[in-house]
Amino acid sequence: MTAPDPLVELRDRLREFAADRDWRQFHAPKNLAMALSVEVAELMEHFQWLSAEASRQLPSSEHDKVREELADVLLYLVRLADELGVDLAAAARDKLAINALKYPVDKARGSSRKSTDL
Amino acid sequence: MTAPDPLVELRDRLREFAADRDWRQFHAPKNLAMALSVEVAELMEHFQWLSAEASRQLPSSEHDKVREELADVLLYLVRLADELGVDLAAAARDKLAINALKYPVDKARGSSRKSTDL
């Protein structure tokens, strides 16, 4: 027996969760993209007044809350991808290949510039 | 042989991608959360002037772009979770269990209200 692919598992469980509650009517991609953005803001709120250094060393109670916000972001992302018929893992692998071409190691090393400015 | 868990695979590939380019110095959680938010906005931009109905039926060229934006969001989310030492799949499963308690089927059916307003 193999471990399930978590993106497939979450997709299926969220699809059922929405269907059970008759929520598909609200789950237009436009609306889910907004909800995703709101969740990311809730995540970001934990970091807004921290220094970059402090954001690497969250106290444990704060870390727990951030972990839950990360989960919310993934859940909406998976739900949105499902409504759009997108295979998230395949899309991410394709994008990684593009990024490897856009950011060659020798040009991108140590630089935070956009690929178009390298 | 089992298929690899894509979240683990992406985490490892992104970790190496960042290390190869000496990007860990930029990848404080605070900064990655901002980058994640920017990617979600790029995704959302595709939907801003569309009706909810139109967002369910994107033309194919638009769908391709949205697929790439979804990938960007997942890549930053995975990178951020890795810097924070969070297991995204476990966090999402934990949150699903919480949501099942917060949104019981009989109370939540057909409603877009927050759990605190049910």
Added chain:
Amino acid sequence: MTAPDPLVELRDRLREFAADRDWRQFHAPKNLAMALSVEVAELMEHFQWLSAEASRQLPSSEHDKVREELADVLLYLVRLADELGVDLAAAARDKLAINALKYPVDKARGSSRKSTDL
């Protein structure tokens, strides 16, 4: 006596508000931009599950909350512009002139396309 320019008035009052509380140390533009983004998300949350039509006709209790979120967005925007030494009104007038060139009436009428796609 003339009515005060509200953007100047708010700028001055917020500057004093921050100074009184020794908050200038937190008010780096990077941090204020994050806080602004979080406030916009709180605003957007009120609209995420509504149809476009329903968003034009908010019930009065919801309208009051949205009004307060709009205020929060303006307050952070004014504070951020002040820290950056930007005259918001002048910047907006300059941008309106640019937009008039980018979106000529005859080409832009009835279209939600970006200027680069007109």
Added chain:
Amino acid sequence: MTAPDPLVELRDRLREFAADRDWRQFHAPKNLAMALSVEVAELMEHFQWLSAEASRQLPSSEHDKVREELADVLLYLVRLADELGVDLAAAARDKLAINALKYPVDKARGSSRKSTDL
């Protein structure tokens, strides 16, 4: 002759701008809130990899771009408030009064905590 109130001036000019282009059909508050969020992300993108200190000292070319993004945020905010029938200056003054109560000087001095945690 008094200087015009810039928020009123911008409101009127944007209202006319939208009417001339038959854009009111797109300007449901839901859509404008999304567009506002996208503009804030474009602003935030300039800061994502910078230290807080560096964000206080932008080079001049970067400062010009940030100024233009601030303008975009104000323009969408004014347009959105107009569609909702909200007087932005009055709403901001009301909110400042609330904030003065929520963040008394003696409790809030030097702290970035939320009012509920003071």
